[in-house]
Amino acid sequence: MPASRPYRHRPGSRFHGRVENSESRCTHPGCEAAGEFRAPAGRGPSFDGPGDWRWLCLDHIREFNARYNYFAGMTPDEIAEAQRPTAGWERETRAFAHGGADRPPSWSDFSDPLDAIGARFKRRMEEERGRKDGKPLSGKDRESLRVLGLDTNADRMGLRKRYSELVRRYHPDRNGGDRSHEAALQKVIAAYQQLKSSPAFA
Known part of the structure; x- marks a missing residue:
C-alpha cells in the first residue's frame, strides 16, 4: 500500500x-x-x-x-449481544505490570454512597436478567423493546400505548406530509409486530 x-x-x-x-x-x-x-x-x-x-x-x-453494515452476517441474537453496553466486561483480561509501583486500587476500594458509578448500568443489568413475570425474551424481543424505548417488564397495554405515541410522532400525516421520518416509522412498526406476537406479550 x-x-x-x-x-x-x-x-x-x-x-x-x-x-x-x-x-x-x-x-x-x-x-x-x-x-x-x-x-x-x-x-x-x-x-x-x-x-x-x-x-x-x-x-x-x-x-x-x-x-x-457492521452487523452483516450476524444473527439477531448476536447483534443484541454486541450492542449490550456491558459486552466484553465479563472476559478476564491480562493483569498490567506494576514495575515496582504500588498496585492501583480496585473498584471495590472506592466508596460510592450515591451510586454514581453503578447507577448508570443498573437498569440495563436488570433488563438482562429478564422479566419479573418470568416470561422469556428473545434477542429480537430485546432489540424491539429498545427501538420502542420500553423496558423488559412492559405489559401489552404499555406496548400498545407506546406504539400509538410513536406512530403519531413519525407518521407523515401528523407532520404536514414530512416523510423524513419514514425509516423510523418502519422500525417502530416492525418492532411492534415482533413484540405483539412474542410470548412475553401474549
Whole structure:
C-alpha cells in the first residue's frame, strides 16, 4: 500500500477524514482518482494489530459508507449481544505490570454512597436478567423493546400505548406530509409486530 502523508484536520474542513495530497490511488476497479479516504478491507483489527485498510476517492467512500453494515452476517441474537453496553466486561483480561509501583486500587476500594458509578448500568443489568413475570425474551424481543424505548417488564397495554405515541410522532400525516421520518416509522412498526406476537406479550 503506498504511503500517505499524515492526516491533518483543518478547522472547518468540508470532508472529515480526508488525507490531503495523498499519493495513493482509489482502489475501486477502474477508478483513477486520488485515494484520499481510508476504508476497512479484509482482516479487521485484533490483538495482533490494526486491520487492513484500502484507499478510496470521495465518490467511492460515499458509496462504501452507504452500504456498510457492521452487523452483516450476524444473527439477531448476536447483534443484541454486541450492542449490550456491558459486552466484553465479563472476559478476564491480562493483569498490567506494576514495575515496582504500588498496585492501583480496585473498584471495590472506592466508596460510592450515591451510586454514581453503578447507577448508570443498573437498569440495563436488570433488563438482562429478564422479566419479573418470568416470561422469556428473545434477542429480537430485546432489540424491539429498545427501538420502542420500553423496558423488559412492559405489559401489552404499555406496548400498545407506546406504539400509538410513536406512530403519531413519525407518521407523515401528523407532520404536514414530512416523510423524513419514514425509516423510523418502519422500525417502530416492525418492532411492534415482533413484540405483539412474542410470548412475553401474549
